[in-house]
Amino acid sequence: MTKSASFSGILLRWYDNNKxxxxxxxxxxxxxxxxxxIILQxxxxxxxxxxxLRFIDTYPSVKDFANASxxxxxxxxxxxGYYSRARNMHHTAQTIARHYRGMFPADYESLLNLKGVGDYTAAAIASIAFNLxxxxxxGNVYRVLSRINGIDxxxxxxxxxxxxxxxxxxxxxxxxxGNFNQALMEFGATLCTPKNPGCESCxxxxxxxxxxxNKIDSYPVKKGKVKIRKRYFNYLVIDHGSYTYLSKRTANDIWKNLYEFPLTESSEKSDLQQTLAESQAIFPLQTQLLLEKESDWQKQVLSHQHIFYRFIYLKIVGKIKIPASLLKVNKKDIFNFAVPKPIEKELSKCNWF
Known part of the structure; x- marks a missing residue:
C-alpha cells in the first residue's frame, strides 16, 4: 500500500505542474x-x-436555477443525456433556495441529503468549496488506486x-x-487513463x-457486465400543414419529461404495415394518414439500453381528431422543446421543419 504523506506530496506536486x-x-x-x-459525471x-458555461451564463446563481422552469x-x-440528473438538479436548487436561503449547506451530511447528490458529489463539494x-x-480514483496498489x-x-x-x-x-481530490481525479483523467496511460512519465x-x-489492463476489476435491454421505437412524424404533434414522456422511464414525436414501441424491428396498423391506437380511426417516407433504422446506445429507432413521416388527409395526449405544435417552434438525442439528430438534418 502507498503511504499517505509521500503519496499526497507526489500527487500535489504533479498537479501543480500539470493541471x-x-x-x-x-x-x-x-x-x-x-x-x-454533475455535468462532468x-x-x-x-x-x-x-x-x-451556458448554465453559468444563463443561471448565474442557484436561485436563478431554482426559478427556471x-x-x-x-x-x-x-x-x-441522463436527464434525471437535470431534474434532480432543479429539485435541489429549489430546496436550497427555499430551505437554505439560497446558500449551499457547508457540511457533508447536509450536502448528502440533497437530491441527486451522492457520496462522491458531496465529498467533492465539501472538500473543494469548504476544504472539509x-x-x-x-472512476478515475478507482483506476489509479487499484493499479498502484494492485487491488483486485x-x-x-x-x-x-x-x-x-x-x-x-x-x-x-x-x-x-480540495486540491488533493482534484489532483487525484485529474491524474486519472489525463495520465492514468483507461487506455494507453502515460506510465513512462508517471x-x-x-x-x-x-x-x-505488466498488468495495467487488468485494473480496475469489475464483477461483470450489465445486461443490455433492446428496445424498438417507431416515431410517427405527422405533417399537418404548418403543424406537427409531440407527446411528453411522463412515465418513470428514459427521457422523462422530454418531448418526442408520438411513437409505437415494438419488441423487434417491425415491418411498416404492422407499425401503421398499430398507429391507430394513437390516432382515431376517422383520421386518415398518408405515408410520405420512412427513415432507416438507427441506434442510440444508453448505459443499460440500446434504442433502435426509425422515423415514419405521415401526412394528414382530411379531418383529424386530436388525442388529448398529443400537443399540436407549429413546426417553426419545434426547436424550443427539449427532446431526446434521436429526435435532436433528426431535426438537425431534416428540412421538413
Missing amino acids: RDLPWRETADPYAIWLSE QTRVDQGMAYY EDAILKLWQGL PYAAVD TPIDSGQGKKQFAILANELLDASHA PFNKLCFAYKN
Missing part, C-alpha cells in the same frame, strides 16, 4: 462546483465545458466501494482536501503494482 486550466477551478463557489461535477471535459432546464441540458476532509472517489476487489461490489473509500480517505491530505511508476507486473 488543466478549467473555469470551475478558479472559484470556491459551491454552486459552480456542484454544477461542474460520465461526460468528457471538452464536451461538458460548453454546457457548464423544468422545461427550460431540460432544453439547456439537451444532448448530455472527505475523499471524493470516482471489484469496484462495483459493496466490499470494493468500502475498501476504496477507506483507502482514499487514508491517503487524503486533510489540509489540502511519478508513481516505481511504486505501481500494475506497471511493475
